[in-house]
Every structure is written in C-alpha cells, then in structure tokens.
Amino acid sequence: MIAMKKITDKIVKPSSSVTIKEVAKLAGVSTATVSYVINNTKNVAPEKRQRVLDAIEQSGYTPNLVAKSLRVKKTNTIGVLVEDIMGYPVPAIINGISERVEKSDYRILLNDLRMLESLFNQYDQIMQQKNKINEAISLLLFGARVDAIIYVGMFDRNITGILNEINKPLVIAYSTSDDKNFHSVTYDNENISAEAVRHLFDLGHRRIAVITGLAHTSPARMRMRGIQRAFSEAGIVLDSALVKNGDWEYASGYSCMIELLSEDTLPTAVFAMNDLMAVGAMDAIGNAGLRVPEDISVIGFDNREFAVYLHPKLTTIEIDLKGIGQLAAETALNTILGVDKGESSLIIPSRLIQRKTTARVVTAVKESALP
Amino acid sequence: MIAMKKITDKIVKPSSSVTIKEVAKLAGVSTATVSYVINNTKNVAPEKRQRVLDAIEQSGYTPNLVAKSLRVKKTNTIGVLVEDIMGYPVPAIINGISERVEKSDYRILLNDLRMLESLFNQYDQIMQQKNKINEAISLLLFGARVDAIIYVGMFDRNITGILNEINKPLVIAYSTSDDKNFHSVTYDNENISAEAVRHLFDLGHRRIAVITGLAHTSPARMRMRGIQRAFSEAGIVLDSALVKNGDWEYASGYSCMIELLSEDTLPTAVFAMNDLMAVGAMDAIGNAGLRVPEDISVIGFDNREFAVYLHPKLTTIEIDLKGIGQLAAETALNTILGVDKGESSLIIPSRLIQRKTTARVVTAVKESALP
DNA sequence: ATGAAAGCGCTAACAC
DNA sequence: GTGTTAGCGCTTTCAT
Numbered sequence: 001m002i003a004m005k006k007i008t009d010k011i012v013k014p015s016s017s018v019t020i021k022e023v024a025k026l027a028g029v030s031t032a033t034v035s036y037v038i039n040n041t042k043n044v045a046p047e048k049r050q051r052v053l054d055a056i057e058q059s060g061y062t063p064n065l066v067a068k069s070l071r072v073k074k075t076n077t078i079g080v081l082v083e084d085i086m087g088y089p090v091p092a093i094i095n096g097i098s099e100r101v102e103k104s105d106y107r108i109l110l111n112d113l114r115m116l117e118s119l120f121n122q123y124d125q126i127m128q129q130k131n132k133i134n135e136a137i138s139l140l141l142f143g144a145r146v147d148a149i150i151y152v153g154m155f156d157r158n159i160t161g162i163l164n165e166i167n168k169p170l171v172i173a174y175s176t177s178d179d180k181n182f183h184s185v186t187y188d189n190e191n192i193s194a195e196a197v198r199h200l201f202d203l204g205h206r207r208i209a210v211i212t213g214l215a216h217t218s219p220a221r222m223r224m225r226g227i228q229r230a231f232s233e234a235g236i237v238l239d240s241a242l243v244k245n246g247d248w249e250y251a252s253g254y255s256c257m258i259e260l261l262s263e264d265t266l267p268t269a270v271f272a273m274n275d276l277m278a279v280g281a282m283d284a285i286g287n288a289g290l291r292v293p294e295d296i297s298v299i300g301f302d303n304r305e306f307a308v309y310l311h312p313k314l315t316t317i318e319i320d321l322k323g324i325g326q327l328a329a330e331t332a333l334n335t336i337l338g339v340d341k342g343e344s345s346l347i348i349p350s351r352l353i354q355r356k357t358t359a360r361v362v363t364a365v366k367e368s369a370l371p
Numbered sequence: 372m373i374a375m376k377k378i379t380d381k382i383v384k385p386s387s388s389v390t391i392k393e394v395a396k397l398a399g400v401s402t403a404t405v406s407y408v409i410n411n412t413k414n415v416a417p418e419k420r421q422r423v424l425d426a427i428e429q430s431g432y433t434p435n436l437v438a439k440s441l442r443v444k445k446t447n448t449i450g451v452l453v454e455d456i457m458g459y460p461v462p463a464i465i466n467g468i469s470e471r472v473e474k475s476d477y478r479i480l481l482n483d484l485r486m487l488e489s490l491f492n493q494y495d496q497i498m499q500q501k502n503k504i505n506e507a508i509s510l511l512l513f514g515a516r517v518d519a520i521i522y523v524g525m526f527d528r529n530i531t532g533i534l535n536e537i538n539k540p541l542v543i544a545y546s547t548s549d550d551k552n553f554h555s556v557t558y559d560n561e562n563i564s565a566e567a568v569r570h571l572f573d574l575g576h577r578r579i580a581v582i583t584g585l586a587h588t589s590p591a592r593m594r595m596r597g598i599q600r601a602f603s604e605a606g607i608v609l610d611s612a613l614v615k616n617g618d619w620e621y622a623s624g625y626s627c628m629i630e631l632l633s634e635d636t637l638p639t640a641v642f643a644m645n646d647l648m649a650v651g652a653m654d655a656i657g658n659a660g661l662r663v664p665e666d667i668s669v670i671g672f673d674n675r676e677f678a679v680y681l682h683p684k685l686t687t688i689e690i691d692l693k694g695i696g697q698l699a700a701e702t703a704l705n706t707i708l709g710v711d712k713g714e715s716s717l718i719i720p721s722r723l724i725q726r727k728t729t730a731r732v733v734t735a736v737k738e739s740a741l742p
Numbered sequence: 743a744t745g746a747a748a749g750c751g752c753t754a755a756c757a758c
Numbered sequence: 759g760t761g762t763t764a765g766c767g768c769t770t771t772c773a774t
Contacts, residue, residue, distance in 0.1 A: 035769055064766090066446060070766090070767080085466050094483070095456050095457055110480075144436055145435065306676060309621075311682070403763095413760090437752095442754090
C-alpha cells in the first residue's frame with residue numbers, strides 16, 4: 001500500500017489545473033493552512049503540515065504565481081530593458097543579472113529596444129528614442145508590474161531624461177546617469193587606461209600614440225583622462241600630435257594609423273580606445289610593411305572575442321561585464337528590499353590582459369630573440 | 372478652460388495606483404464599460420467611449436496586466452528558455468523572437484540555463500541536465516503561467532526527453548527534436564554544405580579536404596551528407612584520406628590541417644565545418660609557409676563576428692539566426708491561437724558568403740593578377 | 743494553531 | 759448599450 005502510493009507519486013505530472021483549494025481538500029485542511037506551509041508564514045502542527053506536503057506532491061500542485069502576484073502586489077520579476085541584445089556587452093551583462101536574480105527566486109522579463117537597427121550608430125539620435133524608452137518602462141512598471149528595472153545600455157553614455165516619477169527601483173547597467181535618483185553600475189575607464197599606458201612605459205615606450213573614440217563621449221573622455229594622468233604622473237609629456245580622433249569603428253582606426261605613420265618620427269606604441277580601432281591600426285601597420293609588436297606595439301580596449309584570433313593576439317583591456325550584471329541585480333534586489341546601500345554610482349574594476357601585441361622597445365631585436 | 376485641461380493632461384504621469392474602478396467613476400460609467408472600450412470587446416456609445424478615453428488619459432491609467440492574466444488565464448507572455456545566453460547563436464535568435472513577439476503584444480520571460488559554465492563543452496553531459504531543464508519548464512508553465520515556451524538550443528542536437536505531458540506549445544529553436552509533439556525550427560545544413568563544395572568545384576578545386584565537427588553530432592553528419600551529395604552529383608570522388616575529424620574547436624582545426632599538410636599531395640581547398648576550426652586551419656597553413664587562398668582555399672561555417680577580421684577575410688556560411696527566432700516566435704504564436712500550420716520541423720535556408728579565402732586554382736598566378 | 747472570508751484588479755456572463 | 763456581479767487563485771486579517 002505504501003509502496004503503491006510511492007509509485008503513484010512518481011508518475012504524477014505537474015498540472016496547471018490544480019489549485020490551493022484542491023490541495024486543501026485533499027489534505028483535509030483550509031486553504032489558509034496550505035498557504036501557511038507553502039510560504040512558511042505561520043506555525044502549523046507537524047502532522048497537518050505533513051498532510052499538506054503529501055497532498056501537494058500527490059497532486060503535483062504548483063502555485064499560480066500570477067494569482068499570488070495580484071494578491072501581494074509584487075511579481076518577483078525584474079524587468080531587464082536592453083538597448084539591443086546584439087550589442088556586444090549585453091549578453092554577458094544579462095548572464096550576470098540572470099545568475100544573481102535566480103538565486104533570489106526572481107524572474108527576468110526581457111525587453112529589447114532593438115536600437116541597433118534604427119540607429120545605425122548615430123548615437124545622437126538616441127535621445128530621440130527617449131519616448132520609446134519611457135513607454136517601455138511604463139509598460140514594464142504599470143503593465144507587467146515588475147518590481148524593479150535594470151536598464152542595460154550599450155554606449156556607456158550618460159542617460160538622462162528617463163521618467164523620473166517612477167516609484168520602483170531603476171538601476172542602469174554599463175551606462176551611467178547624472179540623475180542621482182537611479183543607481184548605476186558601470187566599469188572603470190580611467191584607472192585602467194592609466195594602467196595600460198603604465199604598461200607601455202614599463203616596456204620602455206615613450207612615443208605613445210592614442211586613437212580615441214568619439215571625442216565627446218563619456219568613455220572617450222574618461223579614458224583620455226586616465227591616459228593623461230599616467231603621463232603626468234610619470235613626468236612624461238604626451239605629444240598632442242600623436243592623439244588622433246577616431247569614432248570607435250574599424251575604419252577610423254585604420255585611417256588614424258595611416259596619419260600617424262606619415263609623421264616624421266613614428267610612435268613606438270599606440271593605444272586604441274577599442275579593439276575594433278586596434279585591429280584597424282594593426283592592419284594599417286601591416287600594410288605599411290611594419291610589424292606588431294616589433295616595430296609598433298598596440299593595445300586595445302574591450303577584449304572582444306576576436307582579439308584572440310588576431311595575429312598576434314591583441315593585448316587589451318577586459319571589462320567585467322558579468323560582474324556589472326551581478327552587481328546591478330544585487331543593487332536592484334537590495335533596493336526592492338529597502339536595504340539600499342546608498343552609493344548611487346558603482347564601478348567595477350577592469351583588467352589589463354597582456355597578450356602579444358605589446359613588447360619592449362628594442363630596435364632590430366625580435367621578440368623571439370629575447371630571453 | 373479647454374487649454375488648461377490639455378496642459379493638465381500633459382503633466383500627468385502614469386501611475387500604478389489607479390484602477391479601472393476609478394476610471395469608471397471618473398467617466399461616470401461602470402467598470403464593465405471601461406473594460407469594453409479598453410479591449411474593444413463590445414459596442415459602446417460614442418460619447419461614453421470618449422468620456423472613458425478622457426478619463427483614462429486624465430488619470431494616467433495603465434491596465435494591470437497581472438489582474439487581467441489571472442482573470443483570462445492567459446499571460447500574453449512567452450517563456451524563452453535558453454541553454455546559455457553567451458552561446459554565440461543565442462542573442463541573434465532572441466533578437467528575432469523579440470521582434471516578432473512584440474508585434475503581437477506579447478512579452479518575453481527569459482530563463483537562462485547557463486549551461487556553458489557547468490558543461491565546459493562536454494556535450495554528453497547535457498542529458499544529465501534534463502532535470503534542470505524540466506524543472507525550468509515546469510516553473511515557466513505552471514508558475515509563471517507563460518502561454519508558450521521557446522527552447523533555444525546551442526548545440527544543434529536532437530533534444531529528447533523533455534516533459535511530454537505539457538499542455539502548452541513548445542517550440543525548439545536552433546536545435547531539433549525527434550519528438551513530433553514539438554515544433555522545431557532550425558537551419559539548413561545539408562544543402563548549404565553541398566553548395567559550398569559546389570562553389571569549390573566551380574573554382575576548379577578537386578582535391579578538397581574536410582575538417583569535420585564532432586563526428587557523432589547531428590550537424591556534423593548532415594553537413595557531411597551534403598558534402599558527399601555534391602561530390603557524387605558532380606561525379607567526383609571524395610578522397611577519404613582528406614577528411615579529418617575535428618571537435619569544433621580551434622585547436623582541432625589546427626591539428627587536422629597539420630595532418631593534411633603532411634600528405635603526399637596537398638589538398639587545394641579545405642572545408643572546415645565551423646569558423647573556429649577554419650581559423651585553426653588557416654593558422655596551420657600560414658605557419659607552414661603556405662598562403663590562403665593562393666595555395667589552399669578555406670571555407671568555414673557560421674559567419675562568426677571575427678570572420679571579417681581575419682586575413683584574408685573568411686569565406687563562410689551564414690546561418691539566418693534572426694530568421695530562426697522570428698519563425699520560432701511565429702510558430703509559437705500561431706500554435707497559441709490554434710492556427711497551427713502542422714509542419715513540425717521548419718528549416719531556414721543558410722547562405723554562402725564569398726569573401727577572400729576561396730580562389731580559383733591557378734598555380735603560380737596570384738588572385739590579384741586575374742582579370 | 744486553524745479557518746472563514748474578504749479582496750487584489752480585471753473580465754464576461756447575464757440581466758436589463 | 760450598459761451595469762451588476764461572480765470569480766480567476768491566492769494571502770492575510772480576524773475570530774475562534
């Protein structure tokens with residue numbers, strides 16, 4: 001009899017149709033009692049509790065979360081609003097969010113703004129999309145009733161003008177915001193840029209060129225600040241003729257490098273503000289008949305997947321994308337619980353990855369000839 | 372007065388606290404009437420309808436979707452269960468799903484199984500994860516009450532043993548399933564592989580090597596079938612000494628190519644079953660002092676992002692990932708509506724992208740010297 | 743310790 | 759054409 005019961009238990013499948021009411025009847029208790037044991041919200045007599053547990057297993061009961069959400073006015077769902085899931089940092093950030101959120105029994109409602117299609121990289125047009133953003137936020141908040149929103153940017157820019165009358169936590173990941181009503185978690189630009197040039201200094205480089213990103217953008221400015229700090233701290237002067245303004249794209253890396261190559265005295269190293277421009281620079285160097293890193297060292301930023309398939313493998317800076325996601329989720333969750341830590345702008349450290357495109361400045365001596 | 376009212380309308384913010392009841396009171400009608408106009412579900416007198424519309428705008432009312440879901444037993448949400456969002460095909464597939472689903476006013480509940488962490492590419496262990504998968508499905512279905520599930524695979528393998536007692540549509544994207552209870556939408560492997568070797572034939576190649584993926588996997592077998600078909604249709608024999616078994620990873624592409632290079636007569640072209648192995652092969656060729664495509668043509672599969680940063684740019688096969696996502700969503704939506712088209716296994720065509728690693732076999736004549 | 747019952751916000755009979 | 763109202767499945771107050 002007991003054995004039979006066990007077997008019966010096994011073959012039962014979860015079913016959407018069984019409710020708390022039926023479980024209650026099966027266990028011979030009230031629905032309230034069932035609710036108490038499910039949520040551990042009140043003491044119930046051990047034997048009753050067991051009867052309930054058995055009834056749950058026997059019936060394959062799974063609580064209807066939407067009914068619960070309606071009742072408790074809390075969905076245990078966080079809305080993840082991404083500018084574009086195809087944007088290179090986005091999946092890794094979502095990965096981090098997902099990992100953290102799952103631990104707390106929250107779910108993710110994903111909304112993809114699909115900005116890459118409509119923008120074609122015209123960053124300036126982004127602000128035109130504010131309405132679309134605010135509409136999505138409204139839907140998430142007042143329609144789906146998510147408990148918090150994580151906004152995942154792509155462009156590491158300052159987000160402003162987002163609905164400020166919102167009554168739920170909003171944390172911005174990757175991008176930043178001047179608006180102190182929101183939390184933002186982003187990565188270190190300045191210190192790591194300084195570290196990158198220090199790495200070049202250590203290798204003996206002094207004539208260091210930099211290919212910047214779009215000059216007015218926040219990351220370009222912050223990276224530049226780090227670079228300048230490293231120079232001034234080392235008492236070395238940065239030759240302004242050696243800084244060329246790119247636009248984050250491959251082609252600009254290529255053309256900036258061409259310009260650099262036409263100078264009277266060549267740089268011995270170049271810091272490109274992202275990997276795309278770094279590849280462009282490498283190609284330009286190669287086409288000019290020079291070699292990386294023997295003639296010119298190059299260092300990128302982002303550690304894109306392709307960095308490791310380049311020849312030689314690209315020395316670059318890795319952003320802890322997953323860490324950003326985790327911390328963003330952590331922050332959202334804490335704010336929901338009201339244990340907000342206060343600090344509104346969090347920064348995750350970045351990391352320099354030394355690969356093969358940077359080498360010591362030694363004229364006419366190949367890397368392979370070094371000890 | 373009118374003008375003032377307009378201004379007042381403008382500054383009103385959406386608010387989560389206003390319910391249909393308050394709108395009804397504001398408009399001087401019943402909640403039923405409000406519901407009728409919101410959902411266009413019954414005729415209402417034009418002036419009443421207008422009063423309701425005004426009241427909605429004035430109050431900033433947004434329907435509480437969780438209440439509605441509970442009532443109509445339908446969440447307008449589709450659960451997207453991905454094996455790992457970091458898997459290369461996944462974001463593009465989600466992109467396609469998102470685009471399609473948004474049009475029909477559905478939302479996406481994202482669940483990331485994060486298999487990459489736990490698997491380390493031990494495909495065989497995947498089956499051990501069945502429990503985890505089924506648990507996630509149960510949660511989505513019976514907890515969150517999604518209306519359908521799209522399972523996004525990474526490994527293009529046959530999915531079996533998934534909960535078969537489910538009462539909601541389940542469509543498998545990218546992977547396939549023998550289980551005819553589910554729809555699956557995947558991409559073309561066989562025809563496009565045949566087309567790739569035909570491309571090589573057209574270029575005059577006859578000694579064509581192939582570096583396969585893990586031999587027992589479904590895509591490896593299907594691609595091989597396409598290759599063999601192309602050979603037999605052309606009346607050319609495939610030298611079995613020229614097919615080497617790789618494992619999808621870079622290193623295997625490299626080592627297989629090394630073996631190939633040690634043969635008495637070299638192949639003039641090699642078809643690697645993915646881009647990773649293609650790069651490995653290219654590197655081996657380069658290290659052996661030979662040149663791509665002058666000495667050996669190479670062709671990959673997947674059109675990974677890095678394909679375009681290689682030297683020369685990789686000729687490869689592009690899978691229409693976004694199309695897979697769109698069709699998967701379309702299928703799920705149709706099944707929800709009961710307008711299921713019947714066909715359980717859908718296949719999206721792939722596309723050959725001719726870039727610079729394939730060239731005509733002409734000994735001692737460089738590509739650039741051709742007309 | 744337990745249960746009866748109200749009510750979360752909405753929709754859809756059903757009655758008028 | 760419009761309103762009344764029951765009820766979706768759950769939690770939680772309030773009695774007991």
